[in-house]
Amino acid sequence: MISRVLAADLPSRVGQHVSIAGWVHRRRVLKSVTFLVVRDRSGLAQVVTTGPGVPEETVISVSGLVVANPQAPGGAELTSPAVSLLSAPSAPPPFDLYRPGYSATLPTILDNASVALRHPLLRGQFEVTAASAAGFRSTLDSLEFTEIHTPKIVGSATESGSSVFGVSYFGRRAFLAQSPQLFKQALVGVFERVYEVGPVFRAEPHDTGRHLAQYTSLDAELGFISSHVDVMAVLRTVVAGMITSATPALARLSVAPPTVPEEIPSLHFTAALELLGDSGAVDLSPAHERALSEWALREHGSEFLFVTGYPMAKRPFYTHPDPTRPGYSNGFDLLFRGVELVTGGQRLHNHADYLAALAARGEDPEPYASYLDTFRYGMPPHGGFAMGLERWTAGLLGVSNIRQVTLFPRDLHRLNP
Amino acid sequence: MISRVLAADLPSRVGQHVSIAGWVHRRRVLKSVTFLVVRDRSGLAQVVTTGPGVPEETVISVSGLVVANPQAPGGAELTSPAVSLLSAPSAPPPFDLYRPGYSATLPTILDNASVALRHPLLRGQFEVTAASAAGFRSTLDSLEFTEIHTPKIVGSATESGSSVFGVSYFGRRAFLAQSPQLFKQALVGVFERVYEVGPVFRAEPHDTGRHLAQYTSLDAELGFISSHVDVMAVLRTVVAGMITSATPALARLSVAPPTVPEEIPSLHFTAALELLGDSGAVDLSPAHERALSEWALREHGSEFLFVTGYPMAKRPFYTHPDPTRPGYSNGFDLLFRGVELVTGGQRLHNHADYLAALAARGEDPEPYASYLDTFRYGMPPHGGFAMGLERWTAGLLGVSNIRQVTLFPRDLHRLNP
Numbered sequence: 001m002i003s004r005v006l007a008a009d010l011p012s013r014v015g016q017h018v019s020i021a022g023w024v025h026r027r028r029v030l031k032s033v034t035f036l037v038v039r040d041r042s043g044l045a046q047v048v049t050t051g052p053g054v055p056e057e058t059v060i061s062v063s064g065l066v067v068a069n070p071q072a073p074g075g076a077e078l079t080s081p082a083v084s085l086l087s088a089p090s091a092p093p094p095f096d097l098y099r100p101g102y103s104a105t106l107p108t109i110l111d112n113a114s115v116a117l118r119h120p121l122l123r124g125q126f127e128v129t130a131a132s133a134a135g136f137r138s139t140l141d142s143l144e145f146t147e148i149h150t151p152k153i154v155g156s157a158t159e160s161g162s163s164v165f166g167v168s169y170f171g172r173r174a175f176l177a178q179s180p181q182l183f184k185q186a187l188v189g190v191f192e193r194v195y196e197v198g199p200v201f202r203a204e205p206h207d208t209g210r211h212l213a214q215y216t217s218l219d220a221e222l223g224f225i226s227s228h229v230d231v232m233a234v235l236r237t238v239v240a241g242m243i244t245s246a247t248p249a250l251a252r253l254s255v256a257p258p259t260v261p262e263e264i265p266s267l268h269f270t271a272a273l274e275l276l277g278d279s280g281a282v283d284l285s286p287a288h289e290r291a292l293s294e295w296a297l298r299e300h301g302s303e304f305l306f307v308t309g310y311p312m313a314k315r316p317f318y319t320h321p322d323p324t325r326p327g328y329s330n331g332f333d334l335l336f337r338g339v340e341l342v343t344g345g346q347r348l349h350n351h352a353d354y355l356a357a358l359a360a361r362g363e364d365p366e367p368y369a370s371y372l373d374t375f376r377y378g379m380p381p382h383g384g385f386a387m388g389l390e391r392w393t394a395g396l397l398g399v400s401n402i403r404q405v406t407l408f409p410r411d412l413h414r415l416n417p
Numbered sequence: 418m419i420s421r422v423l424a425a426d427l428p429s430r431v432g433q434h435v436s437i438a439g440w441v442h443r444r445r446v447l448k449s450v451t452f453l454v455v456r457d458r459s460g461l462a463q464v465v466t467t468g469p470g471v472p473e474e475t476v477i478s479v480s481g482l483v484v485a486n487p488q489a490p491g492g493a494e495l496t497s498p499a500v501s502l503l504s505a506p507s508a509p510p511p512f513d514l515y516r517p518g519y520s521a522t523l524p525t526i527l528d529n530a531s532v533a534l535r536h537p538l539l540r541g542q543f544e545v546t547a548a549s550a551a552g553f554r555s556t557l558d559s560l561e562f563t564e565i566h567t568p569k570i571v572g573s574a575t576e577s578g579s580s581v582f583g584v585s586y587f588g589r590r591a592f593l594a595q596s597p598q599l600f601k602q603a604l605v606g607v608f609e610r611v612y613e614v615g616p617v618f619r620a621e622p623h624d625t626g627r628h629l630a631q632y633t634s635l636d637a638e639l640g641f642i643s644s645h646v647d648v649m650a651v652l653r654t655v656v657a658g659m660i661t662s663a664t665p666a667l668a669r670l671s672v673a674p675p676t677v678p679e680e681i682p683s684l685h686f687t688a689a690l691e692l693l694g695d696s697g698a699v700d701l702s703p704a705h706e707r708a709l710s711e712w713a714l715r716e717h718g719s720e721f722l723f724v725t726g727y728p729m730a731k732r733p734f735y736t737h738p739d740p741t742r743p744g745y746s747n748g749f750d751l752l753f754r755g756v757e758l759v760t761g762g763q764r765l766h767n768h769a770d771y772l773a774a775l776a777a778r779g780e781d782p783e784p785y786a787s788y789l790d791t792f793r794y795g796m797p798p799h800g801g802f803a804m805g806l807e808r809w810t811a812g813l814l815g816v817s818n819i820r821q822v823t824l825f826p827r828d829l830h831r832l833n834p
Contacts, residue, residue: 021641041609057795089795090768114603114791123607130564147547149633151825152616155832166585170829186531190540192458199569216566224438351507370834374531378474378506408568412587415572417787
């Protein structure tokens with residue numbers, strides 16, 4: 001048997017007998033000839049045959065002679081073919097996968113994900129995601145971060161009691177982790193620099209285009225920082241590495257990668273409010289974020305903008321205050337094209353500061369006991385950040401509903417497929 | 418301020434003034450001099466000072482002059498130091514972290530993971546894990562697999578009803594995914610070749626050294642195979658890539674990497690039973706697996722052994738039968754040092770075969786409806802495998818209890834830290 005070659009390899013095989021395999025992407029029956037366009041992971045290949053051919057999405061292997069033809073995809077096609085059936089579909093796809101664009105609505109795509117995502121434009125989105133995650137890891141690997149895998153089932157709902165999923169755990173009540181925050185901080189004490197790529201769970205009652213019940217969180221945390229500014233510098237390097245890694249996948253979708261400025265512009269929260277002419281605001285609304293992003297693009301030519309120094313009252317208890325303005329934090333958000341893409345900052349690192357922070361908020365330290373213990377044993381100044389991978393891809397591709405860039409989304413209404 | 422250098426860099430900085438930062442790993446107060454051994458992510462550095470020094474696990478930064486000293490770790494030490502306190506511990510660690518070995522019991526280690534894992538021998542285990550996962554991904558990337566992220570909350574308990582965790586999902590009943598099996602198969606239809614590194618959940622009532630309620634599953638699946646033998650070939654390449662990637666981390670623990678034979682020896686299930694002299698057995702017990710591994714080592718000099726052709730009755734419904742011996746499957750296990758490390762095989766790919774397989778088992782197809790739909794649209798012959806990452810590391814390091822190589826294990830009794 002001739003071993004399989006990929007569609008993309010045909011142009012380099014002109015004059016040879018080869019075998020390809022894939023899905024019938026498009027069948028075109030003309031008077032004297034039938035074209036079968038075969039789709040595999042590398043692209044499309046044209047097969048010239050006679051007779052009725054087989055319907056779209058039939059899985060076949062084809063042996064034949066490669067002949068140059070400037071009109072064929074890639075400039076070569078397979079002639080005198082012997083077609084073998086590998087699997088016959090029993091139903092047509094819910095919409096035409098062979099058209100350059102797709103007209104299906106988002107619910108149709110999501111309900112039929114395992115076939116709908118075969119459309120090259122939809123599949124290509126997830127290649128951007130995969131390449132971005134690879135860039136996240138390789139950048140952090142080069143900065144000597146260690147990859148970790150932390151529990152997704154936790155004993156207490158630490159970050160925000162209202163939006164957690166309950167799990168029945170061997171007769172006990174447990175919860176799905178909303179973030180690896182407490183674990184990644186603890187592991188700074190072990191590895192100094194850690195990252196995790198993994199699912200997080202939010203029982204979000206919001207039915208918006210920005211929220212999912214499960215998403216993939218890109219988390220990083222590092223010790224021996226001077227302040228959040230060191231974290232922002234690492235984040236800038238990571239974002240640039242993710243874009244570099246995703247650029248070939250973006251090019252296949254004809255999407256230009258954004259430019260990351262050498263120094264991403266940065267605004268303190270108070271300066272942001274002044275700019276917005278809304279000095280009474282206690283947090284930034286989505287409309288504020290859009291306006292600030294427009295400002296950064298206009299004034300600095302940057303699609304990225306750091307907002308720093310959010311009020312302590314609006315940040316979690318583990319947030320480190322700004323030593324020079326204690327009502328404001330050493331926390332930041334990274335805005336990208338009008339949307340909050342990353343949240344991060346410096347964390348408290350002294351045990352006594354944690355107890356004081358919880359007491360000041362009137363919170364019981366007991367649910368945090370094993371987490372707080374970590375800070376008894378000497379923890380360096382540290383900080384980190386978290387980015388939603390689906391939100392990242394949506395931003396790169398200009399997709400407004402995050403569900404479109406999630407393989408099998410989970411939300412208020414959707415638990416299938 | 419002099420920017421920080423790592424402990425491992427000191428030997429190349431002799432004669433220079435530098436600044437290091439880390440934890441006091443060991444304080445030794447002698448009559449006229451005090452040694453502080455400082456631990457950072459790169460290793461250990463000796464600081465020569467006077468006075469009482471600071472206790473172990475204090476976080477400090479130290480500026481000083483690097484002087485050659487053959488007796489110091491790495492052959493250089495920091496003299497005339499200026500020590501700055503970054504964080505003082507409020508309690509000593511539960512056991513001495515500076516001793517070359519550790520005497521702590523596993524429960525002590527697990528209860529105090531965030532400080533216990535600072536011991537270089539324990540920390541080093543997780544560097545083996547991280548490097549192995551990186552090797553898994555890079556090997557599959559080079560084979561043109563696409564990384565996927567699939568739902569961990571599912572609507573029906575598909576694989577085995579008894580050992581799933583229930584989740585309260587917006588007022589509905591849902592479950593934690595026991596594997597990405599059904600999703601990764603569906604996505605072969607989109608990407609041809611996929612992998613996932615992610616948590617899976619098993620409500621295992623077994624209190625053994627081999628089982629956890631959550632572990633990290635390394636899953637791969639690929640289309641256009643001839644049989645399970647193609648999957649085994651990919652797996653062999655992946656295992657070799659993981660070992661190559663983990664070798665430096667193993668060397669730091671003085672552990673020799675196993676050798677992967679160019680062709681891993683393989684035994685059919687029926688031949689294995691014959692060899693064991695237990696032809697009546699319907700499955701392999703742990704004792705059988707140990708005996709077979711001993712045989713492979715003795716007869717083939719291999720620590721790896723494939724067992725193929727397990728009886729169909731013992732494999733899941735999606736398993737592809739052996740066309741030449743339909744009572745036996747195109748499924749395999751990979752044994753490593755007496756333990757089942759990987760399970761894999763060829764899957765059914767025709768819609769009608771799925772309906773027949775479920776009917777033959779008396780199973781209702783309804784819970785699988787959206788999964789089965791995938792097979793209506795043309796799916797190639799495909800197969801794949803899954804490996805537990807923690808079990809892999811335990812095997813490499815010769816650790817008998819998988820909890821020791823899990824950062825924060827979850828089991829029947831343990832939900833903390």
